[in-house]
Amino acid sequence: MSQHAPVTPVSTYVNIFVALLVLTGLTYVVATFDFGLLNTPIALAVAILKAALVIVYFMGVRYNTPLTKVVVISGFCWLLIMFGLTLNDYLTRAWIGVAGR
Amino acid sequence: MQGTVSAHDGGHDAHAHNPNLQHHFYSMEQQLEASTLGMWLFLVTEVMFFGGMFLAYLIYRVIYPEAWILGSNHLNVAMGALNTGVLICSSLTMALAVRAAQTSNRGAQIRYLLLTMAFGSVFLIVKYFEYAEKFEHHLVPGRHFDMTLPQAGQQQLFFSIYFMMTGIHAIHMIVGLGLMLVILTMAWRGRFSASYYTPIEMSGLYWHFVDIVWIFLFPLLYLLGAHYSAH
Numbered sequence: 001m002s003q004h005a006p007v008t009p010v011s012t013y014v015n016i017f018v019a020l021l022v023l024t025g026l027t028y029v030v031a032t033f034d035f036g037l038l039n040t041p042i043a044l045a046v047a048i049l050k051a052a053l054v055i056v057y058f059m060g061v062r063y064n065t066p067l068t069k070v071v072v073i074s075g076f077c078w079l080l081i082m083f084g085l086t087l088n089d090y091l092t093r094a095w096i097g098v099a100g101r
Numbered sequence: 102m103q104g105t106v107s108a109h110d111g112g113h114d115a116h117a118h119n120p121n122l123q124h125h126f127y128s129m130e131q132q133l134e135a136s137t138l139g140m141w142l143f144l145v146t147e148v149m150f151f152g153g154m155f156l157a158y159l160i161y162r163v164i165y166p167e168a169w170i171l172g173s174n175h176l177n178v179a180m181g182a183l184n185t186g187v188l189i190c191s192s193l194t195m196a197l198a199v200r201a202a203q204t205s206n207r208g209a210q211i212r213y214l215l216l217t218m219a220f221g222s223v224f225l226i227v228k229y230f231e232y233a234e235k236f237e238h239h240l241v242p243g244r245h246f247d248m249t250l251p252q253a254g255q256q257q258l259f260f261s262i263y264f265m266m267t268g269i270h271a272i273h274m275i276v277g278l279g280l281m282l283v284i285l286t287m288a289w290r291g292r293f294s295a296s297y298y299t300p301i302e303m304s305g306l307y308w309h310f311v312d313i314v315w316i317f318l319f320p321l322l323y324l325l326g327a328h329y330s331a332h
Contacts, residue, residue, distance in 0.1 A: 031324035043320035075145030
């Protein structure tokens with residue numbers, strides 16, 4: 001499709017570039033404050049936002065076909081399943097007495 | 102079966118034939134869609150590949166939180182931040198190189214590809230100095246690891262994961278530079294224009310993906326203990 005998709009103006013790419021640099025600075029500044037358990041979720045939220053900007057604008061997924069979009073999104077869903085089910089195991093091991101521990 | 106060599110099937114006759122259109126595709130649009138889908142399927146396998154390492158990182162971090170902070174404080178935040186900026190610059194020039202292909206601007210394609218490769222090389226050079234520093238400070242897992250450190254065994258685990266993740270990321274950068282060399286040669290020969298730019302766009306997807314991996318590696322490896330060392 002993107003062979004006929006509109007060519008993204010340079011200004012869009014530069015804006016995304018500036019946003020990515022600002023968010024990198026934000027990641028660093030946030031890390032120098034102690035938010036306790038929240039430090040990592042904040043850092044991850046900023047990283048996910050940065051990744052989304054790269055995927056949607058630099059990688060041009062917004063001009064791709066619905067099929068490609070589904071593949072992209074489902075890829076990250078599989079990642080979440082892997083993380084979710086593994087942590088479901090590791091984080092709950094201390095909750096109950098397990099034989100042999 | 103004689104005389105069927107030049108047989109055309111439906112669709113091809115209707116269009117002026119782009120020499121870059123493979124015979125098994127109906128149109129240039131379909132060909133690009135298939136390439137994009139295939140490239141993303143490959144990138145999804147890469148997401149899962151790096152995902153496994155991020156998971157190992159996370160599990161051991163949950164088990165040994167202090168060792169992860171101690172280990173993170175040995176990493177050079179300035180160099181990590183510099184490399185994050187360098188990779189973001191390279192992603193911008195990569196996106197502009199693809200745009201130059203879409204606008205049939207051969208000179209700009211070559212310029213931006215060279216800039217992308219330059220930024221990629223700077224990243225690897227900074228990484229070289231970082232690794233050298235780790236060797237000098239006995240922070241490389243193995244028999245020369247500094248066992249006088251607090252929680253040395255567990256910090257060693259942190260550094261094993263650090264070297265595995267950043268090392269495989271660096272290998273991806275080297276592969277990306279090789280890929281860019283091929284694309285640069287094609288751009289030099291004027292292979293890309295508004296009617297056909299699939300290879301440069303697909304290589305760009307790979308390059309951006311490697312950038313995304315670093316976007317996650319930087320805060321998770323370098324910034325864990327920043328609020329302790331800052332004061």
